[in-house]
Structures are given as structure tokens and as C-alpha cells.
Amino acid sequence: MTSPPHISEHIDCTLGELMVASAAREIRDGEVVFVGMRLPLIAFVVAKRTHAPNAVGLFENGVIRTTPAPELIYTMADPPNILGATQCLDMLSVMSLLQAGRVDLGFLGAAEVDKFGNLNSTVVRVSGHVSGHDFSRAVRDGQGTGALAPAAVDRQPSTDGQFVRLPGSGGACDIASLAKRFVVLLEHSKRRLPERVSYITSPGNGDGAGWRQRVGLPRGGPSAAITTKAVLRFGDDGEAYLGSVHPGVTVEDVLANTGWKLQAAEDVAETPSPSSTELQAIREYDKEGFWTK
Amino acid sequence: MTSPPHISEHIDCTLGELMVASAAREIRDGEVVFVGMRLPLIAFVVAKRTHAPNAVGLFENGVIRTTPAPELIYTMADPPNILGATQCLDMLSVMSLLQAGRVDLGFLGAAEVDKFGNLNSTVVRVSGHVSGHDFSRAVRDGQGTGALAPAAVDRQPSTDGQFVRLPGSGGACDIASLAKRFVVLLEHSKRRLPERVSYITSPGNGDGAGWRQRVGLPRGGPSAAITTKAVLRFGDDGEAYLGSVHPGVTVEDVLANTGWKLQAAEDVAETPSPSSTELQAIREYDKEGFWTK
């Protein structure tokens, strides 16, 4: 049950697994976590089964769980997420806990994340085609992270308009506004990491340090962006910097695929690969790899 | 099952029974009623068992009943009022229905009711003893109507201060503010029917017509005051007038025991005595006459 050495070329886990394990590690034991939709559903289960057995999961449909759901779920309202829950409430009740500062961490997806950790999952302006970029894939859904699942890839783009309409906030705007910190998961590309999002669905650090306080947000802000290439962190200036690169990814690759000049230290760490315990938890749970393959 | 003729000298029911039956008749079939505490608890049951089988009872503790409680209750949270209820909610939910205008009628008690139907159940200023008046009896409790029950009579007054402290609003202020109309039950005396209450716990018509709208109340106002001598009604000017006198009570008696010059028509009706059906419902329910003897 010890961690395998980091791998670079022949990484022995999928990107999905790496991201889920990275997301799971953002949860500290005993924390109250607003789980959100899609990949984080699995990250919460993995955290509960590994290092954070006392974490409490809040789901915006009204569910509170102290035990992981007994089997794979595709949505937070799937019957296994209700059976054996600690409490089934309504949305206002769990959102009230969030607004009252009772939630340590919230997970989000997004179509776009910018330099200051602001999230867009509502609408993207398109001005002509961007060379070589399959935009429809990037914006397939507002929560974004599902783009990592092959079953969910949109193979027939139909964007002729001046904008692409995404599903919208869901609870993302609320979680970003009110959790003590939030973590976003998304694909790493220039298009999905623009310097400034065109629409702030979920407020990050706005235009920099002090912005959240100025607009009246009570706390919080982005803590990490876990992408398909790296983990970004946020400094005191409110701006993202390169926290770690995933095994097999170069810093140059990350910088070249980020929509602004991303701050990066000389010596950037590598994102730890999933431990065998984590991999086991992921694979036992997502048996067919729907989310993590 | 026909109504017995009105009685004057040898009234064949108690005053409590007359008041409960009068209160019950204020409930129309199919109405949503905020029941409140004490005597109205019985009035609701009697109405359900007689002319208003489709009335819905809301209780501020969160209970909604479409069937009467199966046996005598002293408080709205007594187990018989929970068993077989339609719904058990929280207070905010039933108060929300009230605030949203979903409640047709609310019942209240009070220590004092004034000319404009404002209610005081919080605090009464005392300036020396009023001749011949057992004040402690009148203010024994904020809801007031319990004074009719012998078991509840306060035999040891201890008022030396400048004021008498009553239990307070409970939900009375809310019901008076928000129901489509309200009915108050109380003892008939000069002291309990002052020209103006010294403290408005529960707003009636304030200082007359238009006042409720001026202060921002969304609807409602007093519909009747059922006293131990009479039923007062309220005119378009917001002021009380004598609606009917109870069997055996003279108009002069009522006027002499009211704290202001009460409007009374030449020909005042008599309060209908309880029908045999109503009496039967009352007596089957309040077997020992705790509330109605």
C-alpha cells in the first residue's frame, strides 16, 4: 500500500484517475465538502475510502452523506446516493449551510477558467474559428469535466452562431461565492484557459486581490484548478500560478496551452500519481471507467 | 337535531360552550384556519364535526390537520393533535402560508382589546387599583380566554408594580398581521375592553380605516370579538360595534362594561345559542368541561 514512484512516460493510470485522485486529496479529513456534479462525485467517494474517512459530503439536491455511496453514481440523486445517507433535506437547507460558512470546500467544473480563477459555464462568445481547436468539445457541457469521458464527447458540433450556449451555473455560482475555498476541474487548453472569461458564472478572484471583499462576497475563492495537464494554485495577488505538472507533461506544454502568461517557478513539482490505494478505490468504484477512463 | 329556541334566563349551556360554538361558527366550510391556543383548539374541532368538515387547521407549531384531533387536547402539540395529522411541518412553513395569504381566518386571545380591534397580550400599565376589579384575573394570561376555566383562575394576585407582565404575543401578532381576518375571544369587562390598548401586541385596525394599509400590512384585520357578554363586529370605519348580545345579557350591561362608547344599533340581535349538534360535539370532546365549564 505504498505510493508507486512517479511515472513520466509510461504512466500507469489514466488522466481521469490522476485528476480524481488529485481532487480527492484536496479534501482534508473531517471537512465539510460541497461535492457538485460529475468527476467530483467520484473524488468524494475516493477521499472517504482513503485519507478522509470523516469528511462530510453535501449535495445541492439536499443530500448529506458521511458514508460514500455504495456503488457508482452518475448523478447526485441516483438511488445509491440516497440509500444510507445521513440526511435528505432540500436544497435551501444545504445552500444555507454553505452561505453560513459551514462548508470548507466546494468542487466545480467549468468551460472556461481565467487568470484570476473566475469560471464561465454559461455562454462563450465565438468570433470565427480558432485554428485547430475543436471548440465544441471544450464547451460540450458547462461543468466541463465530463469532456474527459469518451462516452460524453460531442462528435457532431453545430455551432454557427456568434456564441455557444452552455448549460449554465447549476450550483456553481453559489459554491464559488460561498464556500471557504473551491477547486475547479477542467481540460487544459488555451481556449478553456483564457486570460479573462467573457462571462463570470462563478466568481473567483475577480480582477485580483481584494475584489471578493469589494463586491461583498463573505469569504472563499479558488484554491486550485486541476486540469488535464497541471494543477494551478492561486497566490495572494489572486492570480493563478503553476502548482504542479502532471507526470509526462512539460512546463512548456502547460505554458503554451494557457491563454495568458502563467506564473511558474523555476522548479515546478510533479503532480503525485495516485497511490495504489487510491487507484484501487477508484477502480473498485468506477468499474467500467465511465468517469475515469 | 334542530336548534333549540334561544334561551334567556335559564340558558341550558355554559358560557364557555356558547363562546366555543360562536367561535366555531366563524369558520366556513373549506376554509384554512390558523387555530391558535386554548379555546379555539376546541372551536376548530367542533366546526370540523359539525358544519365545516372540509376546514383545514394550521397550527403554529407546524401541524396541519384536515381531521379533528381524536381526543381532548390542552396544547396544539399534544400527541392526539399529531397522530393522524395531514402534515407535520415546522413553524416557518405554516407561518409562510399565513404570510403568503393562504389563511382565511385566525383565532386569538388577548388580555385587552380596544375600540379598533387592536390586541394587547404583552404588558398592561397599572395606575393604582381600579375599584371592584380583580385585575389579576383579567390578565392572568396573555391569551386571556383561559380565564373562563375555573381551574385556571389565579387566586393569589401579586401585583405591586407599575405594570403587569403578560406572557406575550406567541403567534398572535403574526396571525393578526397576516390572516385574511381574525377573531378574538376574551372576557367582557371595562378593563379588558379599553378605548385604546396601552401596547399593540397584535395589530387590529390601528386608529381606524386605512391604517393597516398605511403601515404596510398586506391584508386582514379583526372580524369579530367574542366576549363573555356579546359578539362585537367591525365596521368600514375600523371601529367595533355591537353585533349580538348573548342570551340573558342586556345591551345596557354590555355598554356599561365596555371601556368606550360602543356603537350599538337600536335592535341588537341575540347570539344564537349552540344547537344540540354543537353542544353534543362540544360535550363529547371536552368531556370534563376543562375548557368549557
Add this chain to the structure above:
Amino acid sequence: MVDGLLMPKQLSVSDAIARFVPDGSSVVLGCQMEQMIPFAAGHEIMRQKRRGLTLIGPISDMLFDQMIGAGCAERVIAAWVGNVMMGSAYNFRRKVEQEGLQVTDMSNFTVALALQAAAMGVPFLPTLSALGSDVAKDNEFFAEIESPFPGSDGARSPSSATKKLHAVKALRPDVTIVHVQRADCDGNAHCWGNFGIMLEAVKAAKCVIVVAEEIVTPEVIASDPNRTVIPGFLVSAVVEAPLGAHPSPVQGYYKRDDAYFRQYHEQTKTQADFDAWAQRWVHGVTDRAGYVALLGECRVKELGVKRHAYAAPADYGY
């Protein structure tokens, strides 16, 4: 409340929709998020070719996309419209991008607050959510206000010295349609599982349609008043529709039909594809029984409860 005292409330789904969901209505659907989505009612609205509806909900897992594809909707007030498991909803995208379907973007919390304000009978409710976001910009449901109690805030973080707040405007829909496990013929309804925004949506609406897996006796409902989520006096119509929430799950009755959500995603990428889909599943059947027959016994059985898990007893006796 006195009107219609003697009208029986138990109706067929087609009568309920015909009577209580006229063209131009604002309708709340999908209150319980991904559980108990009232597909049976939604499909009947499509069959009856309602037009000009305003669809209201927190997230909509596929149903709004279907109703939009069928041309029922003129406006959407929601936090998220898509297919939760699969991503985008094609009809929604198409109608918004190309045909100007009007969308008022809310967040989950603020759509709940808007309905809760109406449920509570107040013109607005305050929140700290969405401050600084574009969700609140040029959105009729938001206004920035200040607390009249400086120095005191209900939040618990020491950093929250701010006085700014959003007021979220009350939203009072014409009709709320909810699917539940069981109800009696007066509309008193039991539900268990996650509630989402059901409680406030029911109280906010001018009229409520309850669709239940089973109609039970009033005694069953009254045996557990804490399980009652809707009191009958707020209900205009109650409909019995077994499997009426398929393909979404109903706790204790059937699980989620994940394959159906995948197939919908694959089969509705163009308007023509969607029309073919709707012809098969909506217009090609006359009612929910027909739909269930189309699903087939085998699939229905596969979705059924494999392991019962009953709630611990609760004694209401005395």
C-alpha cells in the same frame, strides 16, 4: 380555498394538463433535481402542443430539452439546462443560439430563493450569493441592497464585514408539477429522497399538480405526517402514473435508466433526429401506459427494486 370544494381532484394526466396548464403558463418542473422528474406530465404537455410556456427549474436533466425541442417553451428561468450524465442538451443550445429562446440565468440557490420568497409571501429574500458574478447582471431577479443592521451579519466568517447583499425577487409560477412516491385522492403526498426545491415550488405556485407512482388511502398518508411534503389543500390535481418519472429514478420504486439518457444524447443531435425521437417516445404513444409498453417488460423489470431497504419504524402512538 372554498372554491371547488367538491370537485374530485384525481384526474388523468391529460385532463390535469388540459385543465391546469394553458398556453402561456409558467411551469415549474424537475424540482427534485435528477430524481422524480415528471416526464409523464412533460410528455403530455408536448402531446397537447402547449405553446409559449415559461419553464422554471433548478437544473433540468433532459426534460426541458425535450419540451424546448417540441416548441412548447418561450422562456426558460433556470440554473442549468442539459443532460447531467452526458452534458449538453442539443435542442436547448440550438433554440438559444439560433432562434432566440429567452433564458434567464439563475443559480440553483437563487432560483430556490426566488420561489421561497413567493412561498413566504415576501417580495424578495436576501443572499450573499452571486455578488460580483455576471449571473446577477441585467437580471430582473437581482438587486443589490444593503443590510439595515450595520455591524451585524448572519454569516460566521470573521472576514464578512460587508453589508452588501443581493435581493432575489419573488417568482410566483402559475403551476408546479411534482412527481412523488404516493399521494391520496386529495393530493396529500408522501415523498422521500432528496427534495431539491420542491417544498418552496409547491407553496409558491398558484396551482399544483401532483403525479404519484401510487394513489393510496388517506390513512396511509396520515400515518406519517412528517413524510407529507404537500398538503392537499394546495393541490389542484392528483394523477396516478406508475413509472411516470422514467427515465429518472424514484427511490424505492425504480432506478435511473442511464442507458436512456445516453441514447437520448446520441439520438437528438439535430432537430430532425429529435423529432424522430419524440415521434417514437411521445407522440407515438397516447399515454404513460403506452410509453411503458414501448419500454418493454424486460427493461421495466430490470429497473425495478432489487433489494428493499425499509425505514426504521416510527411510532406516532400515545
Add this chain to the structure above:
Amino acid sequence: MVDGLLMPKQLSVSDAIARFVPDGSSVVLGCQMEQMIPFAAGHEIMRQKRRGLTLIGPISDMLFDQMIGAGCAERVIAAWVGNVMMGSAYNFRRKVEQEGLQVTDMSNFTVALALQAAAMGVPFLPTLSALGSDVAKDNEFFAEIESPFPGSDGARSPSSATKKLHAVKALRPDVTIVHVQRADCDGNAHCWGNFGIMLEAVKAAKCVIVVAEEIVTPEVIASDPNRTVIPGFLVSAVVEAPLGAHPSPVQGYYKRDDAYFRQYHEQTKTQADFDAWAQRWVHGVTDRAGYVALLGECRVKELGVKRHAYAAPADYGY
């Protein structure tokens, strides 16, 4: 939330009070109105001679009067203080009229809203209640505001064109003490019957003490998550105290001891009378078991459930 992760929460009532209710605390008691009043906890507070407490509740059926008589309270924030069945509470009257006990008068709805504002993390909630009343006058919890949405109100009466509202200030108590039917050792609690203001009082408070008739396994609680009214992560201490709400009723466990409420009324008209009463029922026993022994087997048996009435089954399976 991370602090105290490994501290066992199940405590004796005396340890729970000693640890979580220091002198000067603001304490919510009697959330469920006349049901499940936490008398066991209240009596322990009296035995431990707490001073300077602020007592918060909607109505208090006798318990506040006892704590006031014992000198525990410095201030009361409530809608009603008395003995519901019998009327006035003598200690309350005496201390207010003669000794200047500070009272902040609320209505039931507005005390619930004040706690709900804190539970929701907002500085206030709006209401139409108490406009024009003296309850709101010179009361720190009320401020008059206007809706920022003119012409739109959540109320349904056509006459309600008004824009005036009361803002009710958030009230965040130090501790909320609730009595419930059953809880597990982490404080996850089931309750049925009327909730009163329990839900918001629990979420509003900095710490929560749950007193339960029975401690059960976590599996019992998790078997019916819709019956859970308090999630354990909000709970600081959980106490097992059978008959801990006597003389108030606990649905499914024991009925109301009406005679006890009558007797209290008769026996506590003067301070000396109250002291004698408290000596017998509070100070004369060391804990709830001693109190129950004093009640006597016969009386306890008489209060017990005569006819069980179990809730209809609810299946959480899939």
C-alpha cells in the same frame, strides 16, 4: 469542523451542560413548542447554577419560568413565556415586574425568522408581520425597509400594493438544546411530530446539544435519512435521557403529564413556593434517573404509549 474530530460526543447531561453551557451563554430551548421540551437539560443547568443566561425560544411552556425562578436568566428573547395549559408563569412575572429581568418581545414567526437568518448566513430576513405593532418598536431585531422591487410583491392578496417590510435581524445563539426521539452517537438525530423552530435553531447556533430518548445505531438513522432533522456534524454533544422531556410529551414515547403542569401552577405562586418545588424536583435529585424515580413507576407507566401507531413503510431500496 476539523477540530475535535476524535472526541466522543456522547456525554452525560451534566458533562454536556458543564462543557457547552457556560455562564452568560445565549441558549435556545423548547424549539418544538409544547412537545419535547428539554426539561432534563434545563434542570441540569439549574443544578449547575448557571448565571447570566439569555433564554431564547418561541413559546416556553414552563421551562423558562423554572430557569428564571432559579436565577439562571439575565435576559429572555421569546414570543411567549408561561404555562400554556394554565396561563401565567409566576417567576417570569415576578422577575420582570419587580426585578427588571430584561425581555425582548418577539412573535413566534419573527423569532423563527431571526434564527433562520442566522441559519442561512444572512444579516436579516424580510417579513410583513408585526408592521404597526408595538412588538417591533424599540426592538433591536426590527428595522423597517422597502422592497427594492417596486410593484412586485410575493404576497397574493390584490390589496397588498405596499412596499414596506420589516427586516428581522439574525440571531445567532451560543447553544441550541433539543430533545428528540432517537439519535446515534455522532448526533445524527431522528425526530417526528411538530418541529416548531428546531430546524433553524440547530443551524443558527454555534453549538448544539441533542438529548435523545434513545441512542441507536447509525444504521437506524441512515435507514431513513428524511427522518433526520439534525446532521451529526453540527452537534457538539449527544445525551441519552429517557423521559428527559417530562412533563412535556414525546410522540411515540410518552404523553403529556397534564397534572404536572397544573400542579406546578398551583405550587409556585411565590418565590418561596417555587424554591420548595425546585428543591424537590431539581436540586433534590442528582440526575434524570433520580427524577424519574421520584415520579414513580406508576405515573411513568400511566404516561406510556397505550396504542402504538406506526408510520406506513417507506422503501429506500433500488
